[in-house]
Amino acid sequence: MKAYGGFGSRLWALIRKEFGQISRSKSLIVSLVIPPTVQIILFGFALNPTVNHIRLGIVDESRSHESRDLTAAFTANSTFESKGFYSALRPLTLALERGSLDAGLVIPADYARQRQAATSPTHVQLLLNAMDANMAGIASAYAGATVQDINDSASARVVAGHTGLSVAHLDARVDLLYNPGLVSSWFIITGTFGLLLILNGSVVAATTMSREKETGTLEQLLMTPAGTTEIIIAKIAPLFLLLMVDVLLVLVVGRLVFGVPVRGSLTLILAAGALCTLTGIGIGTFIATYTKSGLQAKLLSFFVNPPLSMLSGGITPVEAMPKWMQPLVNLNPVYHFSVISRGVLLKGAGLDVLYPNFLALGAFTVVLVSLSVRRYRSQLA
Numbered sequence: 001m002k003a004y005g006g007f008g009s010r011l012w013a014l015i016r017k018e019f020g021q022i023s024r025s026k027s028l029i030v031s032l033v034i035p036p037t038v039q040i041i042l043f044g045f046a047l048n049p050t051v052n053h054i055r056l057g058i059v060d061e062s063r064s065h066e067s068r069d070l071t072a073a074f075t076a077n078s079t080f081e082s083k084g085f086y087s088a089l090r091p092l093t094l095a096l097e098r099g100s101l102d103a104g105l106v107i108p109a110d111y112a113r114q115r116q117a118a119t120s121p122t123h124v125q126l127l128l129n130a131m132d133a134n135m136a137g138i139a140s141a142y143a144g145a146t147v148q149d150i151n152d153s154a155s156a157r158v159v160a161g162h163t164g165l166s167v168a169h170l171d172a173r174v175d176l177l178y179n180p181g182l183v184s185s186w187f188i189i190t191g192t193f194g195l196l197l198i199l200n201g202s203v204v205a206a207t208t209m210s211r212e213k214e215t216g217t218l219e220q221l222l223m224t225p226a227g228t229t230e231i232i233i234a235k236i237a238p239l240f241l242l243l244m245v246d247v248l249l250v251l252v253v254g255r256l257v258f259g260v261p262v263r264g265s266l267t268l269i270l271a272a273g274a275l276c277t278l279t280g281i282g283i284g285t286f287i288a289t290y291t292k293s294g295l296q297a298k299l300l301s302f303f304v305n306p307p308l309s310m311l312s313g314g315i316t317p318v319e320a321m322p323k324w325m326q327p328l329v330n331l332n333p334v335y336h337f338s339v340i341s342r343g344v345l346l347k348g349a350g351l352d353v354l355y356p357n358f359l360a361l362g363a364f365t366v367v368l369v370s371l372s373v374r375r376y377r378s379q380l381a
Contacts, residue, residue, distance in 0.1 A: 053319050054139050056080040057092050057101040064112035070124065070170075073150055074105060079142045096129055096177060098353050099339060102319065103128050103139055121169040130176035131346050132317050133184040140174050147172045178346045185258045190345055191314030193250050194276045194337030199305055201243050201280020202287065206297035209235065209288035209376075232373055239281055240274075247273035254345075263348030272340040272358065275365045279333045282368030289375040307332075314338045333364040 056074065060067050075082045083101060086092040095101040104127035108114075114122040126143050130136035147170050179186055247270060254260035262269075283304060284297075291297040309315070311325070312334035318326050329335040336357040343349035343357075351358065 052078045053081045053323065054079060054135065055083045055100070055102045055319070057083055057086050057095055057104045059086045059089055059092050059104065059106045061109040062107050062111035066112040066115050067107045070107060070111075070150070071105065073146050074143070076146075079139070093127070096127060097343075097347055097349055099129075099343065101129070102135065115170070121171045123171050123173055126172050126174045128174060128176055130179040130182055131190070131342050132187045133179060133182035134187075135317050135319065136176055136179070136182060140176075143172050143174060183259070186260050186346060187342075188315070189250070189254045189258055189260055190341045191312070191338045193254075193273075193314075193341045194334045195309055195312055195314050196250065197243060197246060197273060197276045197337070198280035198283065198308060198334055200246060201239070201277050202284035202304065203298070203301055204243070205236075205239055205281045205284025206287040206291070206301060207284075208239070209285060210291045210293055210297040232376060236281055236285070240277055243277040243280070244274065247277070260345060262345055264344035264350060268351060268354070269341060269344045272337055272344075272361060275358075275361045276333065276337045278365045279361070279368055282365065282370075282372045285372035285376055286368065289372065308334050311335070312338060330360070333361055333368075336361045336364070 058071055060071065071082070074080050080103065086095070086104075089106060092101070092104045092106070096104055106125040106127065108124070111122060111124065114120070126140075128136045128139050150170050176182065251262070251266075251269070255262065287297055287300050287304065291300055311321075311328050311332050313329050314334060318329055318335075321329075339357045340354050340361070343354050
């Protein structure tokens, strides 16, 4: 009994000692509390399988009471959100190509006459950006349910004995743009493309440069005749070249394994990949300037990587996020690269459409690389 009691007291003393040691390590406590809290909040809000507020543009060539009833039926709840009326089909398709709309409803000029004649089905056209197969499927199903409700309501009113009511069958022709086969892997691959580049670049750069502080090679470099600029370029260039191989690897694997098309300029996607890679290296180098070891760099990455992942629109559509969270994606370089990769690969869009995202991605690259180089140079001085 005494032996058992001695074992228990010694064990309890050791446990108390470990708790005391942990309590004195503020960085460990922070890493155990804050990252999981941030991650669960982001997962809960951003990884939402439901899709709401699908941005709908409308071309109403009929401009009648019947066409207004149809648009009101489509926007009756939060699934579709009207983003305005367009004068013709061409401006509507351009808005879909730019990414400012997710869907378009086209009502023909003779819509009211066809509904009143009731001699043949009345057709309307629904254009859906099908890059996200999940969103396109939900939107298509909701459109079908809305049209069915309109038909059932008209039939019920006629059966009830009302006169002067249209009984023409309404038919919505759904056109799936950019991904007619609704291949979900196309959306995932083009969305996580930039995520892989930035996360890999940041982690590799942070751990590589932090380890030099542990091994003491940084001090050895300072003893060489090389200047600080030469040292910084020598460290960034190999990482950049190796990570650019990942750009080619993703394109090849996406094409051969998943059939992801390359409908636009390959030069544009390579240029965007270069900017995205430099952004990741900039983030990693910046992290390394605040850490003294590779382990600390990995722990600090937990504060950076989850927000970049969840608020990128690469895994789930931006429309699935709460409205207050959606503007935050514009502060994320991964989001802008996702728009570029999907625009170039799936839409065949050019620089005339994607230049705002190129400018934003370029600005992120310049700012992050400049800040990281400035801090790294100050440590070399």
